Ligand SMILES: Nc1nc2c(ncn2[C@@H]2O[C@H](COP(=O)(O)OP(=O)(O)O)[C@@H](O)[C@H]2O)c(=O)[nH]1
């Protein structure tokens with residue numbers, strides 16, 4: 001048996017070695033437990049730049065500061081109303097359970113009114129991820145300068161019973177906002193990608209990887225889950241204005257594009273679109289000169305108000321005319337439902353991670369999804385030939 005003093009020395013050495021190992025682990029793993037409250041980003045605890053827009057204060061938090069260097073500069077983003085709190089909580093909770101609890105990507109909630117304390121607390125209680133709340137700059141939410149109030153009133157009256165939201169002014173503000181402004185909100189300024197989310201949707205499948213990184217690693221620009229057919233009455237002249245923009249701005253077109261998905265060989269608008277209540281997008285696309293020029297052209301044409309152009313057909317038209325098929329991705333494995341339509345993977349390897357109701361398999365019968373599979377890129381001169389063909393009824 002060794003003498004006591006040398007046993008003591010050996011124990012001391014072992015203890016010091018253990019201590020060293022432990023501190024090394026702490027440094028590399030940042031093992032500090034996350035306290036939900038400490039991750040709530042408010043104007044008090046955030047790194048802030050106060051941005052003053054039309055006299056109002058906006059808290060611009062540095063997203064890069066959310067603490068996990070493994071994450072991309074990306075966030076889940078929702079435009080939402082206070083009254084939709086429970087639906088929004090349900091969406092966030094599912095996203096947390098299915099995906100984000102393993103990552104901690106931040107959420108950004110935007111509203112044309114101030115969020116209530118009840119809304120903020122209600123959201124914060126279902127996630128440990130950083131949460132940001134922002135009000136819209138006033139100039140991003142309102143009547144476009146290119147339309148007149150009287151004509152808009154007339155259009156709302158005329159369309160009231162023609163289609164869903166036909167008589168709704170606020171729905172039109174929302175669609176115009178999501179088409180041309182959301183990615184300009186100060187809270188999104190540090191983001192490279194956004195994942196748009198909505199209240200009352202379902203995420204049915206475990207997502208055992210990071211879709212943002214998947215986008216980056218595969219050089220993808222636009223990701224979707226569902227491709228419905230738009231009601232033609234809401235977009236009567238969308239293609240007409242799009243083709244005019246193409247003719248006036250050919251330099252913005254790539255050498256190849258996926259335009260055939262949205263117009264057929266006779267230049268008839270197919271009305272196929274990506275349902276934008278889910279979309280994961282490389283924001284450099286929306287921030288590009290080409291997209292901005294296209295949005296401005298559409299805004300001038302007045303169709304967000306005189307018709308009821310949705311942000312889904314607008315985003316989709318832009319993606320099809322400005323991107324190549326390889327830059328667009330169907331997240332088939334993300335089982336998803338928005339009230340009305342759902343998509344549930346039927347391939348055994350994907351389905352095993354999902355719990356979907358049987359009526360959620362819209363995508364396997366969708367005409368636009370079939371077309372998405374069948375259609376290929378065409379060359380720029382062919383796209384311009386389509387743009388020059390006369391308007392036809394769709
Ligand atoms: N803050 C705010 N959000 C809105 C307004 N209208 C719609 N939204 C949000 O915009 C998104 C789309 O609206 P929604 O009513 O779901 O339209 P639908 O999906 O086309 O039926 C949802 O996230 C709504 O919460 C509004 O007037 N104000």
Ligand SMILES: [Mg+2]
Nearest residue numbers: 198199277338
């Ligand atoms: Mg919705």
